[in-house]
Amino acid sequence: xxxxxxxxxxxxxxxLASCKATSSRTVVVYVSEDQxxxxxxxxxxxxxxxxxxxxVFDTEESKSTGVMNRLIAxxxxxxxxxxxxxxxxxxxxxxxxxxSTPYVSPAAEGIPDQFKDSDHYWTGFSARAxxxxxxxxxxxxxxxxxxYTDPSAKGRAAIANPLFGTTTDYVAAxxxxxxxxxxxxxxxxxxxxxxxxxxxxxESADFVAAGQVDFSLVDSDDAVNRKKQGKPVExxxxxxxxxxxxxxxxxxAVALIKGGPHADNGKQLIDYLLSKDTEHKLAxxxxxxIPLHAGVxxxxxxxxxxxxxTMHVGYADLARKMEEIQPFLKEWAGQ
Amino acid sequence: xxxxxxxxxxxxxLCVALVAIAGLAPIAAIAxxxxxxxGHFSLNYYRELISGARFWPLLGNSIRLALATTAVCGLIxxxxxxxxxxxxxxxxxxxMWLLTVPFVLPPxxxxxxxxxxxxxxxxxxxxxxxxxxxxxxxxxxxxxxxxILLTFASSSNVDRRLEEAARLVSGWPGVLRxxxxxxxxxxxxxxxxxxxxxxxxxxxxxSFLRYPSLPVLSFTQFAASYNFGAATAAAxxxxxxxxxxxxxxxxxxxxxxYRFQSTGQTLFxxxxxxxxxxxxxxxxxxxxxxILPLAALFSDAFSLTAMHEAMQRAGASVxxxxxxxxxxxxxxxxxxxxxxxxxxxxxxxxxxxxxLALFAIPGTVLSIGLVRLWNTPCTWFIYATxxxxxxxxxxxxxxxxxxLSLAGLMLIPTSLDEAGRLSGAMWARRLFRISxxxxxxxxxxxxxxxxxxxxxxVPIALMTAPPGGDPLPARILTLMAxxxxxxxxxxxxxxxxxxxxxxxxxxxxxPSRGITG
Numbered sequence: 001x002x003x004x005x006x007x008x009x010x011x012x013x014x015x016l017a018s019c020k021a022t023s024s025r026t027v028v029v030y031v032s033e034d035q036x037x038x039x040x041x042x043x044x045x046x047x048x049x050x051x052x053x054x055x056v057f058d059t060e061e062s063k064s065t066g067v068m069n070r071l072i073a074x075x076x077x078x079x080x081x082x083x084x085x086x087x088x089x090x091x092x093x094x095x096x097x098x099x100s101t102p103y104v105s106p107a108a109e110g111i112p113d114q115f116k117d118s119d120h121y122w123t124g125f126s127a128r129a130x131x132x133x134x135x136x137x138x139x140x141x142x143x144x145x146x147x148y149t150d151p152s153a154k155g156r157a158a159i160a161n162p163l164f165g166t167t168t169d170y171v172a173a174x175x176x177x178x179x180x181x182x183x184x185x186x187x188x189x190x191x192x193x194x195x196x197x198x199x200x201x202x203e204s205a206d207f208v209a210a211g212q213v214d215f216s217l218v219d220s221d222d223a224v225n226r227k228k229q230g231k232p233v234e235x236x237x238x239x240x241x242x243x244x245x246x247x248x249x250x251x252x253a254v255a256l257i258k259g260g261p262h263a264d265n266g267k268q269l270i271d272y273l274l275s276k277d278t279e280h281k282l283a284x285x286x287x288x289x290i291p292l293h294a295g296v297x298x299x300x301x302x303x304x305x306x307x308x309x310t311m312h313v314g315y316a317d318l319a320r321k322m323e324e325i326q327p328f329l330k331e332w333a334g335q
Numbered sequence: 336x337x338x339x340x341x342x343x344x345x346x347x348x349l350c351v352a353l354v355a356i357a358g359l360a361p362i363a364a365i366a367x368x369x370x371x372x373x374g375h376f377s378l379n380y381y382r383e384l385i386s387g388a389r390f391w392p393l394l395g396n397s398i399r400l401a402l403a404t405t406a407v408c409g410l411i412x413x414x415x416x417x418x419x420x421x422x423x424x425x426x427x428x429x430x431m432w433l434l435t436v437p438f439v440l441p442p443x444x445x446x447x448x449x450x451x452x453x454x455x456x457x458x459x460x461x462x463x464x465x466x467x468x469x470x471x472x473x474x475x476x477x478x479x480x481x482x483i484l485l486t487f488a489s490s491s492n493v494d495r496r497l498e499e500a501a502r503l504v505s506g507w508p509g510v511l512r513x514x515x516x517x518x519x520x521x522x523x524x525x526x527x528x529x530x531x532x533x534x535x536x537x538x539x540x541x542s543f544l545r546y547p548s549l550p551v552l553s554f555t556q557f558a559a560s561y562n563f564g565a566a567t568a569a570a571x572x573x574x575x576x577x578x579x580x581x582x583x584x585x586x587x588x589x590x591x592x593y594r595f596q597s598t599g600q601t602l603f604x605x606x607x608x609x610x611x612x613x614x615x616x617x618x619x620x621x622x623x624x625x626i627l628p629l630a631a632l633f634s635d636a637f638s639l640t641a642m643h644e645a646m647q648r649a650g651a652s653v654x655x656x657x658x659x660x661x662x663x664x665x666x667x668x669x670x671x672x673x674x675x676x677x678x679x680x681x682x683x684x685x686x687x688x689x690x691l692a693l694f695a696i697p698g699t700v701l702s703i704g705l706v707r708l709w710n711t712p713c714t715w716f717i718y719a720t721x722x723x724x725x726x727x728x729x730x731x732x733x734x735x736x737x738x739l740s741l742a743g744l745m746l747i748p749t750s751l752d753e754a755g756r757l758s759g760a761m762w763a764r765r766l767f768r769i770s771x772x773x774x775x776x777x778x779x780x781x782x783x784x785x786x787x788x789x790x791x792x793v794p795i796a797l798m799t800a801p802p803g804g805d806p807l808p809a810r811i812l813t814l815m816a817x818x819x820x821x822x823x824x825x826x827x828x829x830x831x832x833x834x835x836x837x838x839x840x841x842x843x844x845x846p847s848r849g850i851t852g
Contacts, residue, residue: 030802034813034817035810035818036814036816036817036818036819037817039648052803054801055802056802056803057809057810058797069798070798072563073706074706076710077710077711077712077718079710079719079802080802197545199542199543199545200816206454210454225817286817287817331389334389
């Protein structure tokens with residue numbers, strides 16, 4: 001019985017240890033950006049400010065129900081101070097549900113307005129682009145997403161499940177720019193052309209790298225990552241002609257949570273994330289993200305934002321359109 | 336003055352209260368939400384669910400997947416369990432524990448291993464893996480140990496005198512068919528119910544292998560629509576099926592008489608000329624179901640750099656995982672033993688059904704319920720600490736420790752308890768002096784089973800761990816997105832080692848005598 005007592009006491013240590021009052025030198029951040037890229041930035045913040053960062057990570061790629069649901073469920077008694085989203089649509093969804101609160105960060109100066117919420121509920125930084133990753137040995141070299149419906153690409157293309165993540169953003173952008181009818185027809189043509197639906201952009205990139213398909217729309221970090229791994233892939237910025245659709249740019253977005261327990265520390269973290277220094281780090285990290293501040297150095301493989309023809313679409317419009325097309329996407333994806 | 340309240344009753348109600356706090360209250364909180372629409376009572380979510388074009392096909396897919404997985408586990412696991420328990424098969428202990436390895440890992444890691452195998456084979460194998468066939472393969476290899484171990488444990492404890500008597504008038508096939516298997520039926524039936532429920536509720540493997548199922552629908556309502564009410568409505572059929580499973584099992588076992596004697600000895604079937612052939616068959620099974628996928632999964636893990644990076648990234652999570660699981664396993668062991676004690680003799684069937692329903696409900700639904708219930712300013716000491724995670728583990732897995740304890744307690748003759756009662760010993764005294772000492776192995780097995788289940792759990796860990804306090808499976812999952820493959824492989828290896836240590840202990844605890852002491 002004594003042994004059981006010792007075991008129980010030892011086992012209770014982690015619970016008792018974490019029952020101390022929350023320190024004022026703490027910030028709680030919920031993160032949807034990939035942990036391998038976001039955690040080093042948060043460690044640097046900890047080191048430079050002495051504020052302890054407590055993080056909850058989630059990934060778009062793992063599609064866990066993680067932090068977005070948690071933030072919504074915690075709305076009446078928030079535990080987080082900051083939400084670091086890997087794209088602005090999620091941050092906008094929090095604004096719609098009254099989970100976040102406005103904050104104008106001085107560090108956001110210099111970031112183009114198209115990457116900020118007009119009411120200051122979130123601010124974008126370090127962006128990804130939706131690109132076409134093509135197998136180097138493939139004879140198909142698509143210059144546009146329209147290649148998905150080309151008969152020569154029948155059964156040779158992949159796309160991540162459009163119910164989740166940045167693929168939803170992309171499809172919602174098509175619906176916003178083209179209108180419902182044309183976008184519906186396009187998506188149905190894509191399906192009829194035998195596209196392979198994958199669970200994530202990462203898996204799509206792996207399919208391309210392995211030659212299981214010729215090309216796929218992926219995020220720029222997935223594309224650069226496969227390039228760095230020495231996989232036989234090429235990156236194409238689609239729809240760059242003068243009257244082309246352009247590339248969808250998806251910045252990270254950071255939002256202050258309404259009623260969070262450490263609002264001042266949260267603001268300090270937001271300032272840090274929006275700084276040029278953070279953008280520089282994320283450009284030179286494996287995710288190779290595109291800085292949104294002018295004048296931030298980038299490695300040769302990362303195009304500057306001013307060198308890309310971008311899609312002109314409002315993220316709030318995307319968020320609304322995403323909710324609207326959910327039934328269509330569920331049916332399209334068979335879920 | 337009323338009648339004095341018995342200690343037994345108080346403890347029973349405390350146990351019921353714990354199950355209610357950990358599981359039933361959160362589910363009730365979120366179920367309430369599924370009956371409200373725009374602030375009013377409404378069956379809208381349920382109406383939409385049932386009338387939706389996707390519901391019935393997805394339900395059909397889930398049932399088909401669960402039945403196929405249960406059938407494969409039954410067809411391979413029951414003969415294998417009997418073979419390991421009753422025959423002179425060479426290396427049987429090694430085969431049994433090797434086949435158990437996939438169970439201690441989160442199922443998505445096994446699926447990832449298979450994906451790496453087929454990536455090396457080519458596109459044709461990939462087409463097969465990503466669908467129904469692949470799901471059955473992965474889930475069967477993950478859940479097969481449940482059937483093997485419970486069949487092994489049950490058949491090891493069959494009274495050898497009955498088998499000896501039967502052996503006088505019949506060959507081994509007849510003894511197995513007429514005596515051993517019928518007497519092992521509770522353990523085997525429970526293992527099949529467990530496999531069915533686990534396969535029905537499994538989300539990560541169908542999602543990874545792109546096989547649409549009902550848990551995926553429930554998950555989509557959470558992940559894509561953030562619609563808690565609709566997601567709960569989509570999970571209700573899973574709970575309903577769990578109830579059906581429990582009632583089928585109860586009906587199957589009703590009015591049967593089981594006689595066991597844990598003598599530490601068992602009759603052995605001499606396989607004679609078939610030994611080598613069956614050993615080769617088992618070796619092939621181990622290679623196909625365990626070595627092949629895990630070798631592919633761990634192939635990049637053995638580098639010092641990768642291991643160093645893995646420990647840097649997740650060292651604290653390893654320690655947390657072990658500690659959280661140890662605490663939860665201790666609570667689950669005690670709770671399961673007490674509940675098993677109360678359920679002995681077919682009592683408290685409703686409680687049994689509720690615990691199994693909690694087991695069948697997806698971890699995401701349970702977790703959202705826990706968040707909804709406990710996230711208040713007055714209950715921060717639960718919400719903002721690992722206590723919430725441990726409550727989640729307790730609710731989800733108490734059915735397992737309860738049923739394992741019940742199976743063990745059934746092997747103790749009731750006459751011992753009756754003798755204690757007649758000699759004037761109170762309930763607590765009989766519990767501590769008779770039941771617990773005779774159940775040492777049961778308790779150890781229940782603790783280890785709970786520890787492994789908590790350690791490999793992903794949904795509850797993701798949703799309820801406190802900020803900065805994520806356990807290892809959650810960290811592996813979040814690091815998998817664009818993490819270096821060798822580092823991920825090293826993390827998977829660390830996860831396997833953390834899970835295998837208790838498995839080795841389990842192997843030493845039940846070498847041949849089943850689960851009672």
